[in-house]
Each structure stands twice: as structure tokens, then as C-alpha cells.
Amino acid sequence: MLAPPDLLRVVHSVFIDRETLLHDYVPAKLPHRERELKRLKHYFEPVISGEAASVKVHLVGGVGTGKTLLCRKVGGIVARESGGRVKFAYVNLAYAHRPYHAMAEVHRQVLGVPAAGLSPEEMLRNILDYLVAEDASLLVALDEVDAYIAEGRSQRILYMLPRAYELEPKAAGRISLIYASRSLDWLKRLDEATLDTIGRTSAIHLSAYGFEQVRDIVAYRAELAFKPGALDEELIDFVAQISMPYGGVRYALELLLEAGTLADYEGSKSVRAGHVRSAHASIPKGANGALCPEELSLHKQALLKAIYDALNAYGSAYLPVEEAYSLYKVVCEQLNVEPEGEEEARAHIEALSRDGYIMLRAGAIAVEYPYERTLQIIERLLKKAKIYEPKP
Numbered sequence: 001m002l003a004p005p006d007l008l009r010v011v012h013s014v015f016i017d018r019e020t021l022l023h024d025y026v027p028a029k030l031p032h033r034e035r036e037l038k039r040l041k042h043y044f045e046p047v048i049s050g051e052a053a054s055v056k057v058h059l060v061g062g063v064g065t066g067k068t069l070l071c072r073k074v075g076g077i078v079a080r081e082s083g084g085r086v087k088f089a090y091v092n093l094a095y096a097h098r099p100y101h102a103m104a105e106v107h108r109q110v111l112g113v114p115a116a117g118l119s120p121e122e123m124l125r126n127i128l129d130y131l132v133a134e135d136a137s138l139l140v141a142l143d144e145v146d147a148y149i150a151e152g153r154s155q156r157i158l159y160m161l162p163r164a165y166e167l168e169p170k171a172a173g174r175i176s177l178i179y180a181s182r183s184l185d186w187l188k189r190l191d192e193a194t195l196d197t198i199g200r201t202s203a204i205h206l207s208a209y210g211f212e213q214v215r216d217i218v219a220y221r222a223e224l225a226f227k228p229g230a231l232d233e234e235l236i237d238f239v240a241q242i243s244m245p246y247g248g249v250r251y252a253l254e255l256l257l258e259a260g261t262l263a264d265y266e267g268s269k270s271v272r273a274g275h276v277r278s279a280h281a282s283i284p285k286g287a288n289g290a291l292c293p294e295e296l297s298l299h300k301q302a303l304l305k306a307i308y309d310a311l312n313a314y315g316s317a318y319l320p321v322e323e324a325y326s327l328y329k330v331v332c333e334q335l336n337v338e339p340e341g342e343e344e345a346r347a348h349i350e351a352l353s354r355d356g357y358i359m360l361r362a363g364a365i366a367v368e369y370p371y372e373r374t375l376q377i378i379e380r381l382l383k384k385a386k387i388y389e390p391k392p
């Protein structure tokens, strides 16, 4: 039997569809990005209409400007409007820390099966054989390519995909790419051959959303998520205003989800200002708004899990960095992932501190917020992340 609060939650939910507030949901409309979406789609018209064309586009914009959403949206449109002839693969390079993982992700998304034990070239060969046999094309969105390059990862993936025709001449004109990044500075770090391959690529720049735009987007997302009348008009402004210093739309969506959940928990028929205030107070904030562990690389997630687990186990405020590193190696072992070297791990720890996930002082790590919820999210993500390591 359901406990009373759960029963209330089911009967009186303020939500029609809370999933529409989740970070990877792709809504039907993109208010204030229609023009950019149209432009992006326009570049891929030749691909949609079946021409042999390798189109490459940069999508550039600051934190939370809708790059990931636009990638997914345009990928869905191109696949649909081509009648399924164009396949779409989305790869977040923050997770794919080697060309192997990035290519395995493309392999899985295109062929529907994992590619355990194959080399990146063998995987690409499989993909190309499939595209040629089916007379199909492929659009790959490489998201967070700047973070990947900044971490000094292998540039081979950037070289292999656009030059696939060298592996299989019949595949010429079948692979198109979107490179999503926060700025184009990563191009400066490329070696000459890779830079040459990316070539003169068109770029779409996304400007930061202002208050009015955040407000409109929040209003639209709230309309999808809440029952009519469950969220007062005034609260849209309130949520948008609170969210501006914390990263805008992303924080606003988190706030709506949390406020709605609180309202449901209390059995309230609508979300009230008090729910928004409590939700705002309870969400841990990082340098770029709400902490969003979904968007951290696999190694940063593994480090955080090690840190949270250790702080839980010791019940202490501080954890020495060396200890965090040893425990992180254990987490990696459980994940079947090769751990990063100590220097790289330290760089990740510093980045986590800059982003507000942890505090660093005199070689020790502390966490200033209640982290149970963040730990749960990370455990779920790590469980989902399937790591296919190449066989030695």
C-alpha cells in the first residue's frame, strides 16, 4: 500500500509531464532559437535531399545557450525529413575520453549493436559498409569538442570521421558533422593535418539569453510540464529572475522541477512562491548555475563518487587529495575504465573546484552542500555508462 504522501503525489500531481523538464528532453519548439535552427537545418538541406555532400558546421555558444538541444533537434529533423536515409548520432565527447569510445558510441547508435573489441578503424569500416550497403548517410554531432581537446585527448577522432572516404572511397560524401563548443579557441590546439581536415567550416554563434528570453523559454517549458493553473503566471517571472545569475534556463528548469516536486509532496494543488524559495535554497549551486553532474566527464563523475563515498564513510569535513585519488582508482576498477594519471586527476579536481562541486584547501577536499542527491544521480549515470574497452 502507498504511504499517504505518495498517494497524494499520485492523485494531486501539479505535473502533466515532469519529464519535459529533464535536461535531455527535446521539446517540440525552441523559442528564441528558431532562426538558428533554420540556419543550421539549411546547411544540411543537400544531405536531406540525398546529394553526396559532407557538410560541416560549428555551433558555438556559452554555457546553457542551447547547443546540445540544437544538435539533438536538428539531428532529429534531418533524419526524419530524409525519410530515415540520414542516420543521426550524438556523441558527447566529455564522456568519450578516447577516439575508441566516441567511435563505439557512433557504432552503437548507427548499427544498434555495441562494438566490443574492435579498433576505431574497424568500427568505422563497419559503419561505412553499412552506409554504402543501405545507400544511407550519417550526421554526427560532436558535442563539447572544446572540452575534449582542452583535456589533451587524442585528435584522431576529428581526423577519422571527415576523412572516412580514405578508408572507403565509396563512402565519400556520406558523413556530415556538427562541432559544438563554447568557443572556437580549441581549433588553435589542433595539429596541422587535423585543422586542415576540419577546414573552413561555417559557424553559427549563439548569443546568451537575456531575461525576456529566459522568461519566454521558462513559460513554454512550464506549459509542457504543469497542469493548467498549477503554476501562477507571476511565478514564471520569479523563476526566470532568480535563475539569471545561476545560468539561466538550465537552473530555471531545475527550479521548476524541484518546486513542483515539493508542491506534490505537500499535496498542494499548485506551485506557490514558497515552494520556489525552498527549492532555490535546496539546490546546490556551482560556478555556472545549478550543479549538473549529467554534464561532467566520466572521470570527473568517478572522482566525485569517490569523494562523496569517502566523506560519507568517514563522516569528516575534509578528505586528503591523495586519498581521493586512490579511491577514484577503485571506482575506475569497478567501472572497468582505465584511471587517469595522478596529474590529470589533479587537473580534474581543480576544475571541479572551479565549477563549485568541491572546495580545496591545503591539499584537502571539502564539499559545502548536502550531496546525497548528486551522489544518487552520479551513481545512476555511472551505471548507465557502458564502457567498451578494446581488448589488448
Ligand SMILES: Nc1ncnc2c1ncn2[C@@H]1O[C@H](COP(=O)(O)OP(=O)(O)OP(=O)(O)O)[C@@H](O)[C@H]1O
Pocket (backbone or CB within 6 Å): 022, 023, 024, 025, 027, 029, 030, 031, 032, 033, 061, 062, 063, 064, 065, 066, 067, 068, 069, 070, 182, 217, 221, 249, 250, 253, 295
Ligand atoms: N530555446 C530553448 N527552448 C527551450 N529550452 C531551451 C532552449 N534553450 C535552452 N533550453 C534548455 O536549457 C538547458 C540548457 O541548454 P543546452 O543544454 O542545450 O545548453 P548548452 O549550450 O549545450 O550548454 P553547455 O555549454 O553547458 O553544454 C537545456 O535543458 C535545454 O533544454
Ligand SMILES: [Mg+2]
Pocket (backbone or CB within 6 Å): 067, 068, 069, 143
Ligand atoms: Mg551542452
